[in-house]
Amino acid sequence: MTGRTIFAPATARGRAGVAVVRVSGPAAGASLAAIAGGVPAPRTAHLAALVDPATGETIDRGLVLWFPGPASFTGEDVAEFHVHGGPAVISGLLAALGRLADCRMAEPGEFTRRAFLNGKLDLTQAEGLGDLIAAETAAQRRQALGQMAGGFARIAEDWALRLTRTLAHVEAAIDFPDEDLPEDLLGPARAAAEALEREIRARLADGRRGEILRDGLSVALIGPPNSGKSSLMNALAGRDAAIVSAHAGTTRDVIEVHLDLEGYPVILADTAGIRDGADPIEAEGIRRARARAEAADLRLLVLDATRPAHVVDFVALRDDATVLVWNKTDLAPVPPDGLGVSATTGAGMGDLVAALAVRAEGLLASGDAPVVTRERHRAALEECAACLGRAIVGRDPALVAEDLRLAVRALGRITGRVDVEDLLDVIFRDFCIGK
Numbered sequence: 001m002t003g004r005t006i007f008a009p010a011t012a013r014g015r016a017g018v019a020v021v022r023v024s025g026p027a028a029g030a031s032l033a034a035i036a037g038g039v040p041a042p043r044t045a046h047l048a049a050l051v052d053p054a055t056g057e058t059i060d061r062g063l064v065l066w067f068p069g070p071a072s073f074t075g076e077d078v079a080e081f082h083v084h085g086g087p088a089v090i091s092g093l094l095a096a097l098g099r100l101a102d103c104r105m106a107e108p109g110e111f112t113r114r115a116f117l118n119g120k121l122d123l124t125q126a127e128g129l130g131d132l133i134a135a136e137t138a139a140q141r142r143q144a145l146g147q148m149a150g151g152f153a154r155i156a157e158d159w160a161l162r163l164t165r166t167l168a169h170v171e172a173a174i175d176f177p178d179e180d181l182p183e184d185l186l187g188p189a190r191a192a193a194e195a196l197e198r199e200i201r202a203r204l205a206d207g208r209r210g211e212i213l214r215d216g217l218s219v220a221l222i223g224p225p226n227s228g229k230s231s232l233m234n235a236l237a238g239r240d241a242a243i244v245s246a247h248a249g250t251t252r253d254v255i256e257v258h259l260d261l262e263g264y265p266v267i268l269a270d271t272a273g274i275r276d277g278a279d280p281i282e283a284e285g286i287r288r289a290r291a292r293a294e295a296a297d298l299r300l301l302v303l304d305a306t307r308p309a310h311v312v313d314f315v316a317l318r319d320d321a322t323v324l325v326w327n328k329t330d331l332a333p334v335p336p337d338g339l340g341v342s343a344t345t346g347a348g349m350g351d352l353v354a355a356l357a358v359r360a361e362g363l364l365a366s367g368d369a370p371v372v373t374r375e376r377h378r379a380a381l382e383e384c385a386a387c388l389g390r391a392i393v394g395r396d397p398a399l400v401a402e403d404l405r406l407a408v409r410a411l412g413r414i415t416g417r418v419d420v421e422d423l424l425d426v427i428f429r430d431f432c433i434g435k
């Protein structure tokens with residue numbers, strides 16, 4: 001498959017009122033001429049009969065749009081075909097496009113890749129776009145939009161520019177070693193590196209809120225057998241996701257449901273009841289329950305209100321990230337601490353959801369500040385901070401310069417468009433003007 005012009009459905013597979021097929025590349029205009037009988041005015045919807053040039057058969061009547069580059073999503077010439085969203089219409093259009101010169105099906109992500117290569121967006125914005133398409137809750141959508149707007153990219157690029165200035169000063173002094181003592185020279189650079197390292201470390205100490213929001217907050221239901229963990233999960237999910245029975249030791253595998261908790265995404269996990277003396281299969285379930293509880297961002301310790309003495313068996317599992325929930329309050333009063341609910345009658349469920357939402361907000365809300373949303377960002381910032389740490393204690397100007405250079409490179413990888421040498425050129429040009 002060759003061809004510099006790519007095409008692909010922009011909408012999901014299946015039957016739909018409308019499907020959009022996008023074409024990007026040098027032959028995008030030619031594809032409109034060949035199939036829609038002409039190229040409409042830029043950025044204006046135009047109704048046309050869409051004809052397969054190979055057979056002369058009409059595929060559909062639909063809207064076509066023309067976005068000449070560089071003012072398009074990819075920065076290239078782009079054509080859009082808005083057709084009826086039936087499988088035969090789409091396959092007919094794709095087949096017609098595939099027979100045109102220079103045209104081929106796009107690889108996954110290729111439109112966005114071209115947009116990146118043409119400087120339409122940086123890597124964090126491309127990731128934000130992916131996150132927006134995957135967003136299931138309002139908080140995820142807000143975070144993705146913030147990242148698409150370039151908030152995090154601006155911070156990373158500002159840091160990279162500051163750091164490159166510092167590097168330029170160190171390098172300039174290395175080139176003129178007689179003018180200054182290394183100590184005088186490295187003092188300001190060290191101070192700048194220290195300030196930046198502090199800023200980066202502060203960003204990293206964010207409780208991973210951006211990453212957790214992307215993935216969903218992991219909440220585990222734990223407790224003794226038969227306290228009603230599965231009943232509670234079903235009540236929260238609004239469906240029979242897990243088996244409920246009066247038999248102690250019903251749940252063995254970890255069962256997950258996805259919830260939208262007032263805009264925050266939650267992955268709720270039901271687990272095996274924890275007790276001693278279980279058979280080997282149940283014991284494996286209990287091992288999985290403990291592992292999930294440990295990995296969770298938040299735990300709901302579910303106890304049976306008719307058995308308040310159970311609370312002493314679970315003191316070791318209680319911490320700041322654990323909410324105590326007394327279930328079966330339709331049978332017994334709520335013991336002193338914790339939230340009372342009844343999975344059977346629904347009593348207290350509203351309060352439980354509200355309490356969970358408050359916890360989720362505390363863990364995930366970031367105000368409007370851009371945050372680290374991926375391990376990739378975190379790894380780059382960690383590496384940058386580590387390089388700065390070395391530069392701060394370094395005594396040899398050449399080695400300090402090298403560490404600063406590596407620190408800028410690490411920042412540059414976040415957006416994928418910072419080049420140390422380019423930045424240095426700009427900065428040294430300023431130096432010359434000043435001298």
Ligand SMILES: Nc1nc2c(ncn2[C@@H]2O[C@H](COP(=O)(O)OP(=O)(O)OP(=O)(O)O)[C@@H](O)[C@H]2O)c(=O)[nH]1
Pocket residue numbers: 224225226227228229230231232243244245246247248249250251252271272273274327328329330331341342343344345
């Ligand atoms: N009266 C009453 N019974 C409940 C309530 N919640 C659960 N039950 C009953 O308690 C029993 C155990 O419920 P499950 O949801 O299976 O409990 P579990 O904690 O998941 O149990 P394991 O998976 O065995 O650890 C079932 O008979 C439920 O019908 C409640 O709020 N009130």
Ligand SMILES: [K+]
Pocket residue numbers: 225226244245246247248249250251
């Ligand atoms: K049970």
Ligand SMILES: [Mg+2]
Pocket residue numbers: 229230231242243244250251270271272273
């Ligand atoms: Mg269960």
